[in-house]
Amino acid sequence: MTEARTQILANIRSALTGGEPRTPLRMNELKARIESSTPKAQPHFEDELLNRFCQKHVAVHGTYERVAAQDLEGGVLRHIGAHQVDPQLYLGAGPLLDAVQWSDQVFTYFKSADQHTQVAVSEAFAAIAETGTVVLCSGASTPTSHNFLPEDHIVVVDSARIVRHQEDVWTLLRNREDAAARVVNLITGPSKTGDIEQTIQYGAHGPRRLHLLIVELA
């Protein structure tokens, strides 16, 4: 095992430097490049972030509703009502979601999704205007399975968390107070496949529908 590691690294070094080992100085240069990393070659656009985000999200077959924070349950009910889904919600967590007082119109679960899960409601860590992407981080009350097993994935987005470029998310992640998230999912539209006749079908293995509830706080 270590033998393979040693040999591969030695091969690389002999290909690159004629076999010289990396000096600590050069390793530090590489570390410094990572630590001082900055965005490169970003696309330029001036659109207002919320509009751009919504447009891009719709372009990838997503749906959304702009709702008041007090009306989150209403938003959830309208979506599952429209699709006649049983209101058994697998709930994630987040400042907006945690504040909701769920009525007895819904059943709520705080656990991992399973293969029969119909609906999960998550709150986005951030969202990206550039591509209409929502960003979800794993954690104690935000299981990754919620993002992939349900038929319907409803994601609450705080409009103040919509950033311009993807790199802005990395900045938010680096500055996050909690421990680094083990899993970061960048989700852009519902699950789909083009594997049969190169024609897009939605709902391949992940959620068939991705519905956003966008909250604009004053």
Add this chain to the structure above:
Amino acid sequence: MSAVASQKVAFRERTTRALRDSNLQQAMGKARGGFVDKRLEAMAALPEFDETRDAARDIKDHVLANLDGYLELYEQKVIENGGQVHWARTAEEACQIVADICKEANAQVVTKGKSMVSEEMHLNSVLEAAGLKVVETDLGEYIVQLAGETPSHIIAPAVHKTREQITELFHEHHSKLGYTDRVTQREALVNEARSVLRGTFVTADVGITGANFLVAETGANVIVTNEGNGDLTSSLPRVHIVTAGIEKVIPSLDDLSVLLRVLARSATGQEMSAYTSLYSGPRQDTDSEGPEAYHVVLLDNGRSTMLGGGYRSMLRCIRCGACLNHCPVYSAIGGHAYGWVYSGPMGSVLTPLLNGFDDSVDLPNACTLNGRCKAVCPVRIPLSDLLLKHRLEQYRRRLTPLFGRFLVRAWAWVATRPRLYQGLMALPLWLMHWRGHRRGALEHIPFAGGWTDSRDFPTPAGRSFIRQWHSRKGKS
């Protein structure tokens, strides 16, 4: 020599078969143009596309020039995150590592996300021989697995299958699971696969995925999919194993963004694939779920050797498939004719380097050097130039047929003696002209059946330009 000759026959047989396979031709015909048009639209929507390609190339070049350093930094991070990194010099070593991990985990069922490196390792057959049930979960890979085949395209594994063939495959394999109706519509086919695979996802002991990138900054492996199968494979089983080539490491998350901007656009014309996910280790104390163990198997398999030679730029490849989608030869013969895991232009460059020059003599030659692959590559790999480089290397190694080499050499000898050349050409030109000038074209030319079996040959004028010019103008 005999091995080379048999391979040559084999390639020709495979192409002939492919060109006559009406299902393949129908499927490839449907795919043709779709990827090309979508990529064009995506490019048009991003004015900075070329600038981003330059940045992507520069990032990859920087990594390759410091590959050992970044691999060590990446490894450190994975270990800090609680994962394990395994190094494999060869495909066999890599398979052994994966098999051992599965054995230690007492695994019975393994789900797989799409991983070209695991195809390169022929991992499935090794795991199956070890008694494991291995299930491919990418729909295309699943179809191909049911058919007992290998992927024919690096991002669209079942591009060569028609819907009718998929209907039959599903009927054959799913009937015993209770899906007795023969479904023919795309949506129904997708739903049936979804439903069949659901149970497998939640019962699998080990999930194996590839990696589009390995980020040294955080120790995360990044997978990019549209179906979500890769995420289910990464997050549900007890053990997650990532198989990746050593060239997949990149420095930072900002570098990742640049590469992601060119990846999906070049592959499918999307701005972003549906799911871009970063997985950086096993379940932590604070997690409510996730794999108990996280392993990364780094495969060399000839890559470190490629770093030193004139083929280093090939290691920039991010496996987007744009060169396949734009290659008219690939479009004509499909991926299986290439004979190994990687096909199209990138395959024709990689196969001799990873799998040996001797057994892949045809690949660099079965190309018109039309350069479309080079023009569309998101990381600006000069693919057609590398194919030409392969031809020079084959000539040096005397791998091409002796008679052909002799003919070219003899022709070149004459071509460097213009008077002799002009004299020698006069008679055949006149003969061909005499034979064909009334019709304008020859329907058969001796020893050029390859041309005239399917095409006429326009008749030469009878007297060369140089001779006509100099007899008109006197000598200059």
Add this chain to the structure above:
Amino acid sequence: MNSDKIKTSTQVGLFVTCLADLIRPQIGFAAVALLEQAGCTVRVPRNQTCCGQPALNSGDSASTIAIAKMVIKTFAQDDYVIAASGSCVDTICHKYPELFRNDALWAGRARALAAKTWELTSFLVEVMELQQVEATYDGVCSYHDSCSGLRELGIYDQPRQLLASVVGLELKEMNENNVCCGFGGLFSIKYPDISTRMVSDKCANVGHSGVDTLLGGDLGCLLNIAGRLRREGAPVRVFHVAEVLAGMTDGPAIGEGESDL
């Protein structure tokens, strides 16, 4: 380059290309006529045969180098070197300097040749600033963009710009005009099945476009396409773009016989 010199009389050497030389000399005469029309003095050295592509593409660098040295010597004295073929010009401009990369003496010479070598239509438009030609062609034409010209030399607008001035000519683009026709030099003989499939696709696109004439800038591609069109019995005439621009379309098109006229 010195623009005064261009305006007075620009001296050019014509690299005929082996295919035009042997099979369709009229392309050479058309090139000379166009260059003279644009104000050039044309020299056609006798010491030329081929640019060496067949050897290079077969991997035979030694033979290619021998041929390249001959070409470099032959055209050393010319101010410009012009060829009516994108692929030959690509070979001279991009492959020669690469071949001599490690040869201090010849590398400079190869680069010097590369710097003054141009494909015919791009030279006429970009260097001679030719705006229009005096020619008439009664037909609806499509233009096949040859691969090396298009992708290595960036030739797309130049021939179209000149064709726009041909009286009576209508240009209609076909689908996949930038996709290879399957010629590829020796490829077409070594892998005839694949080549045939590719040229058949090309001919189908020509057919769908509904044109009566196909034009292009590389005789290799044109021989391939014309040969296949003829075998399929398609009534499409094929000319090199130089022939149309020079008004030399009275005789048989490529692959046409005296009996066709």
